[in-house]
Amino acid sequence: MNEILNLSRRDFFKTGALVGGGLVLGVHLPKLAEPGRPAEAQQKSSTFAPNAFVRIGADDSVTVLINHSEMGQGTFTGLALLVAEELDADWSKVRAEHAPVDPAYNHLGTGIQMVGGSTSTWTEWERLRKAGAAARAMLIAVAAADWKVDPASCRAENGYVIHAASRRRLSYGKLAEKASGLTPPQNVALKDPGDFKLIGKPRKRLDTPEKTNGAGVFGLDVKVPGLLVAVVARPPVFGGKVKSYDAGKATAVPGVRQVVEIDRGIAVVADGYWSALKGREALEVAWDEGPLATLDSRTQGEQYAELAKHPGAVARKEGDVATAMGRAARKFEAVYDLPYLAHAPMEPLNCVADVRADSCEVWTGTQFQTGDRDAAAQVAGLKPEQVKLHTTLLGGGFGRRAVPDSHFVREAVQISKAVKAPVKVIWSREDDIRGGFYRPRAYATVSAGLDAAGAPVAWQQRIVCQSFAVGTPLEAFIVKDGVDGAAVEGAADLPYDIPNLLVDWRQAPGGVPTLWWRSVGHSHNAFVIETFLDELAHAAGKDPYEFRRALLTKHPRHKRMLEFVAEKAGWSNPLAAGRGRGLALHESFGSFVAQVAEVSVSREGKLRVHRVVCAIDCGPVVNPGQVHAQMEGAIVFGLTAALHGEITFENGRVKQRNFHDYPMLRMNEMPVVETHIAHSAEKMGGVGEPGVPPVAPAVANAIFAVTGKRIRRLPIRDQDLKA
Amino acid sequence: MKQINFTLNGKAVSVEVAADKPLLWTLREDLGLTGTKFGCGMALCGACTVHLNGEAVRSCVTPTSRAESKKVTTIEGLSPDLSHPLQRAWIAEDVPQCGYCQSGQIMAAAVLLRENPRPTDADIDDAMSGNICRCGTYQRIRRAIHLAARMKMQKTQKTAKAKGVAK
Numbered sequence: 001m002n003e004i005l006n007l008s009r010r011d012f013f014k015t016g017a018l019v020g021g022g023l024v025l026g027v028h029l030p031k032l033a034e035p036g037r038p039a040e041a042q043q044k045s046s047t048f049a050p051n052a053f054v055r056i057g058a059d060d061s062v063t064v065l066i067n068h069s070e071m072g073q074g075t076f077t078g079l080a081l082l083v084a085e086e087l088d089a090d091w092s093k094v095r096a097e098h099a100p101v102d103p104a105y106n107h108l109g110t111g112i113q114m115v116g117g118s119t120s121t122w123t124e125w126e127r128l129r130k131a132g133a134a135a136r137a138m139l140i141a142v143a144a145a146d147w148k149v150d151p152a153s154c155r156a157e158n159g160y161v162i163h164a165a166s167r168r169r170l171s172y173g174k175l176a177e178k179a180s181g182l183t184p185p186q187n188v189a190l191k192d193p194g195d196f197k198l199i200g201k202p203r204k205r206l207d208t209p210e211k212t213n214g215a216g217v218f219g220l221d222v223k224v225p226g227l228l229v230a231v232v233a234r235p236p237v238f239g240g241k242v243k244s245y246d247a248g249k250a251t252a253v254p255g256v257r258q259v260v261e262i263d264r265g266i267a268v269v270a271d272g273y274w275s276a277l278k279g280r281e282a283l284e285v286a287w288d289e290g291p292l293a294t295l296d297s298r299t300q301g302e303q304y305a306e307l308a309k310h311p312g313a314v315a316r317k318e319g320d321v322a323t324a325m326g327r328a329a330r331k332f333e334a335v336y337d338l339p340y341l342a343h344a345p346m347e348p349l350n351c352v353a354d355v356r357a358d359s360c361e362v363w364t365g366t367q368f369q370t371g372d373r374d375a376a377a378q379v380a381g382l383k384p385e386q387v388k389l390h391t392t393l394l395g396g397g398f399g400r401r402a403v404p405d406s407h408f409v410r411e412a413v414q415i416s417k418a419v420k421a422p423v424k425v426i427w428s429r430e431d432d433i434r435g436g437f438y439r440p441r442a443y444a445t446v447s448a449g450l451d452a453a454g455a456p457v458a459w460q461q462r463i464v465c466q467s468f469a470v471g472t473p474l475e476a477f478i479v480k481d482g483v484d485g486a487a488v489e490g491a492a493d494l495p496y497d498i499p500n501l502l503v504d505w506r507q508a509p510g511g512v513p514t515l516w517w518r519s520v521g522h523s524h525n526a527f528v529i530e531t532f533l534d535e536l537a538h539a540a541g542k543d544p545y546e547f548r549r550a551l552l553t554k555h556p557r558h559k560r561m562l563e564f565v566a567e568k569a570g571w572s573n574p575l576a577a578g579r580g581r582g583l584a585l586h587e588s589f590g591s592f593v594a595q596v597a598e599v600s601v602s603r604e605g606k607l608r609v610h611r612v613v614c615a616i617d618c619g620p621v622v623n624p625g626q627v628h629a630q631m632e633g634a635i636v637f638g639l640t641a642a643l644h645g646e647i648t649f650e651n652g653r654v655k656q657r658n659f660h661d662y663p664m665l666r667m668n669e670m671p672v673v674e675t676h677i678a679h680s681a682e683k684m685g686g687v688g689e690p691g692v693p694p695v696a697p698a699v700a701n702a703i704f705a706v707t708g709k710r711i712r713r714l715p716i717r718d719q720d721l722k723a
Numbered sequence: 724m725k726q727i728n729f730t731l732n733g734k735a736v737s738v739e740v741a742a743d744k745p746l747l748w749t750l751r752e753d754l755g756l757t758g759t760k761f762g763c764g765m766a767l768c769g770a771c772t773v774h775l776n777g778e779a780v781r782s783c784v785t786p787t788s789r790a791e792s793k794k795v796t797t798i799e800g801l802s803p804d805l806s807h808p809l810q811r812a813w814i815a816e817d818v819p820q821c822g823y824c825q826s827g828q829i830m831a832a833a834v835l836l837r838e839n840p841r842p843t844d845a846d847i848d849d850a851m852s853g854n855i856c857r858c859g860t861y862q863r864i865r866r867a868i869h870l871a872a873r874m875k876m877q878k879t880q881k882t883a884k885a886k887g888v889a890k
Contacts, residue, residue: 072821072858204817211822213805214758214798218823219870221757229752242744254724254741273761274744346762346770346823346857389885395823396857429763504759586873625817630846633820636859659855668848 009313016694023582035557036041045719046177050138052104052468053131054083057167060159060173062087062094064128067113068663069098069367070207071394071401072624073263073688075120077205079128081622082121085198086132086191089172089245090159090213094643096206098391101369112370116402116516116709118589118686121622126190126304127686128481133188136178142179169671191201193620202625206395219365219392220342225421228257231426233283234265237288237652238436238512242266248284259283260418263330266405273426275325289652292511295647297441301337304443304464304508308335312462312506313482319500324458332539335447337626337713338524340647341439341517342662347395352426353412354422355380360387360411361422363393367402375406379413398637399516404472433662438647439517440465440487440508442524446532454540456551458500461491461528467507490525490588490693495558496533496551512649518637519692522588527700527714528694530584534701535710544583544701545571557682559586565615569596579610579707584697591618595635597671597698601707605718607672609639609699614691616677619684626679627687631675634691640665642696646715728828729790731756732800734817747771748789750797758798758826762855769854772827779834798826801833805890808878809833812871820858828854832868840879843870 048056055063064080067537076096084094097107105113108123136156142162144151147168154163162169175551185369193199210216235241245258245266255275260267266285270276325331352363354375360380366389373389378385396399401408416423427435442465449458465487469478478485483492483505491503517523535548545566554560562585566572575581579601585594598611614631621627644663656662700711707721725742728735731754740754745764750756750773759782762770766781773782774796775789793863801807805814809829819825828851833851836841842850847865856864 072819074820079874084846204814205819207822208814208819209805211819211825212829213801214756214826216822217757218760220761221751223755223757272748273745274741274748345859346760346768346821346855348761389877394821397858429765431769619767628819629820629863632862633859636861637857640859658765659763660765664768664855664857665859665861666852666855667861667864668852670865673862 020262022477029110041432046180048135048176050135050178051131052102052181053128054087054135056172057134057577058173058176060090060093060503062172062173064094064096064104065099065344066096067099068115068124068517069269069365069391069394069395069397070096071365071367072114072139073120073630074623075115076207077203078121078622078626080206081198082124082128083132085196087136088156088158088667089132091198091203091340093159094206095143099319106370112368112710114369114402115367115397118591118688120639122590122684122686126180126425129190130188133190134184137185137188138179138182139172139175142175148180148521166658168293177211199622200620200624201293202527204625205624216393218395219350219352220347220395220426222363222392222424224352224363225352227352227422227424228269229273229276229418229426230267230272230423231271231280231428231431232262232267232275232411233280233285234431234435235287235289237287237289237292237295239292241288241290242288243288246284246287246295249284250279252453253279253282258419262414262418263413264411267411267425268493269415276426276430281538288703294651295652297650301648303335304441305335307464307508308443308445308462309505311450312504314485314502314504314601315488315585316503318493321500321502324500325447325449325460328457330450331447331453332535333445333447334535335714336442336444336528337647338442338527339714340512341641341645342433342512342647342656343396343398343400343517344662344664345394345398345400345439348429349400349408349427349435350425350595351408351412352422352424353409353416355413355417356460358382358386358522360389360413362389362391362413362654363400364409365392365397366409367394367397368404371404372406372409375410376413379410380417385554396559398518399520403437403515404474407415422546429659430657431507433656433658436514437511438512439523440514445525446528447530448536450536450540454542455512456498456536457497459494459498462506463487463491463525464502464506464508465524466512466514468509468516470507486521488521490522490524490586491529493587494529495555495587496548497554498551518634519588521690522693526584526586526588527697530586530694530697531700531711534582534697536702538661538704548583557592558587561585561592561617561678564598564676564678565594565596565613568615568674569613571596576707578623580702580704582698582701582703582705584694584701586690586693588690588693589688591616591690592685593689593690593694597695597702599699599702599706601703601721603723605721605723607643607703607716607721609669611672611674612676612695612698614673616675616690617680617682618677618686618687618690619680619682621677627677628675630687631691632673633712634689635673635695636665636670638692639671639699642699642714642716643669645717725788727791729792730794734794738787742788743786745783746773746785746787746790746795749787750782750841756797756799758824762824762877763834769822769831770824770827772854774830774834777834777837779831798830801829803865805813807833808871809836809867812867812874815870816863816867818860818867820860824854828856828864829867832864832871834871835868836875840875842868
């Protein structure tokens with residue numbers, strides 16, 4: 001543990017950068033500005049800030065600084081619980097706010113400040129509990145000194161330090177000022193999980209009040225004096241460039257202040273969004289559309305099919321697939337085509353930037369603070385420490401707000417710099433849907449062989465998709481031996497016991513910007529695996545549940561969730577007439593999720609998903625309420641894609657524009673979702689993403705059960721289901 | 724530019740805006756009330772739902788001029804202190820995730836409950852399917868609407884009882 005107090009800011013940054021993987025306790029943060037409180041008031045307050053993560057005010061308030069952006073997944077509550085538990089805080093006094101950008105808040109796995117990969121809780125599990133425990137020890141030490149008693153004779157409870165023998169107690173707020181003078185302890189013991197008072201019990205979210213009265217501030221809600229609004233005309237084809245433009249008609253629109261060319265297009269800057277939008281409509285731009293001007297989804301599909309004919313980079317190889325296939329009693333093969341998908345967070349992308357001569361402020365809902373801050377500095381021509389980035393609430397992220405090139409921040413900074421005023425760049429919904437950074441289109445061929453007894457002896461899966469890592473700084477982290485880990489995840493680690501396995505990947509040509517989309521490669525690989533396995537089970541004349549179970553002897557956590565969901569869903573119980581039941585199981589982001597979907601299909605091909613039963617083993621649970629919420633949300637996210645999601649191209653242009661042609665699941669399509677959380681002392685996993693991959697295959701398998709039709713392309717179309 | 728007068732959350736306001744400027748942007752940019760959200764700009768998602776003379780409208784496609792001499796209620800005007808049954812129910816059921824769509828969800832639900840104090844699931848489907856939640860909180864929204872209906876009913880019964888005693 002570092003024991004560094006009263007560091008100069010420079011030293012702080014130097015030291016802070018070294019603590020990745022270790023602890024930041026003892027790093028005394030420079031005074032951080034509290035929003036809504038004048039600096040003077042802060043000076044007078046005797047806030048106790050023993051480390052970067054917790055501040056205790058004289059008013060007994062406990063503020064936890066959250067370094068993993070709150071985008072709906074519940075980090076404000078879940079991470080605050082970790083601190084509050086070990087601090088023995090009064091939960092009613094705990095509040096959460098986003099941390100500033102600082103190396104002290106770097107993700108322990110990636111070394112940058114970010115949220116993603118369903119990692120927030122398990123990566124902070126130890127660090128934040130230690131942050132709370134150290135603060136508690138210091139509060140106890142101060143109280144004991146005050147009372148002249150042995151600290152060991154004191155205890156902390158619900159926001160107080162208590163000396164039972166003398167019946168004395170002092171609230172944390174009363175101890176805060178004196179505790180500020182102490183050196184954080186070197187070693188703090190953490191509670192035995194059996195003693196947890198807060199962790200593991202359902203706890204309501206801290207951010208619900210501000211999300212039910214309009215008070216919560218999202219990026220789009222940021223107010224800055226003199227703020228202008230910009231919309232950007234971006235190329236209609238990815239990779240296109242501005243050839244020429246005429247701003248005359250645009251600047252004639254009332255309210256339009258300026259039209260400026262930036263790296264990514266032409267920005268129309270106005271007094272407000274409506275004027276900016278009308279200005280953009282009037283703007284005349286000639287585009288050089290570039291090499292993707294002829295991109296078409298149909299011909300792209302043919303291209304992918306051609307690529308799939310030849311071997312790719314090997315992601316996994318066991319035994320000898322060719323020989324085993326040759327000896328197999330029966331052989332099966334299938335081809336899958338799964339589309340590009342947009343994240344479509346409810347809050348369209350936006351960013352506020354205010355570039356001055358020697359400073360820059362940025363307000364945005366981001367998943368990637370460090371990169372965005374550094375990008376802002378680069379564009380503004382400043383040093384990173386001259387940039388102050390404020391993280392607002394995120395109106396959904398799903399990966400879309402973790403962009404390695406920081407484009408939505410760069411645009412705002414570039415425009416603000418050009419017009420010398422604070423600017424809010426707002427993306428229309430059309431800009432968002434057509435803005436790229438999609439889940440890659442994934443084409444897959446899969447073949448398998450069964451022996452005479454119906455057991456699978458060989459499995460070959462080839463995945464064709466773009467890589468968003470190759471050729472970028474992400475390559476070092478994601479690409480190994482020529483295989484993009486994000487493209488093959490979930491397939492390369494197939495858990496089923498099949499002796500001969502071959503999984504390979506062919507990289508599709510780039511151009512269309514692609515990115516991680518909630519559950520990333522698992523989102524397409526789980527669909528292929530779990531539906532094809534279902535085909536094999538039926539071909540073998542076996543129950544899909546029993547078929548899977550027999551192949552999971554080496555994977556007890558998978559097997560346990562399979563059994564758990566079967567029990568909870570009543571897998572062997574008879575179903576109502578006209579209903580079908582389908583099962584899928586998938587591990588991702590360290591958690592194991594099994595789902596059973598119940599569906600019906602009308603003669604016209606109308607699909608109705610009635611019920612989804614979900615079982616999850618994510619290891620120890622911090623807040624069961626939020627595990628439920630994430631499973632419910634993930635199931636809706638996966639169903640939206642399965643039933644409606646598709647981004648397609650014609651003449652190089654994205655065909656979809658808004659929610660009428662890129663629809664979302666709505667209330668009238670919502671199935672009953674039942675989530676069951678396994679009691680588990682196994683390694684902790686994530687919960688934001690793992691609920692997504694199983695739902696589409698569970699539904700497709702249920703469709704087969706009721707119609708006999710196999711779904712091998714998504715989204716599921718009525719015409720594919722017609723009787 | 725046109726002078727437009729209306730009542731906003733119980734207070735008289737006057738704005739000078741382009742007559743076709745959507746009410747959403749007048750509320751957010753000219754009147755500083757950012758609780759009403761922008762989601763699609765085409766009346767497809769419901770994030771911008773406000774009440775115009777008590778009716779739920781999509782403010783992203785409602786010209787500000789339509790509000791002339793009318794009463795506009797936004798999420799900020801639903802209650803001063805989170806006391807509206809829907810807000811209490813939203814908190815009790817832990818509905819929001821990212822929270823961005825929830826102002827619109829609550830404003831749509833408020834009209835539903837006023838017109839139909841005991842909605843069935845089918846009624847909720849009908850009334851709420853115009854509001855998208857990308858985080859997928861529909862199941863909790865449904866539960867919260869049922870809970871708010873019960874809260875309202877109990878309050879009405881209590882008030883009726885109290886009045887009965889007074890007589």
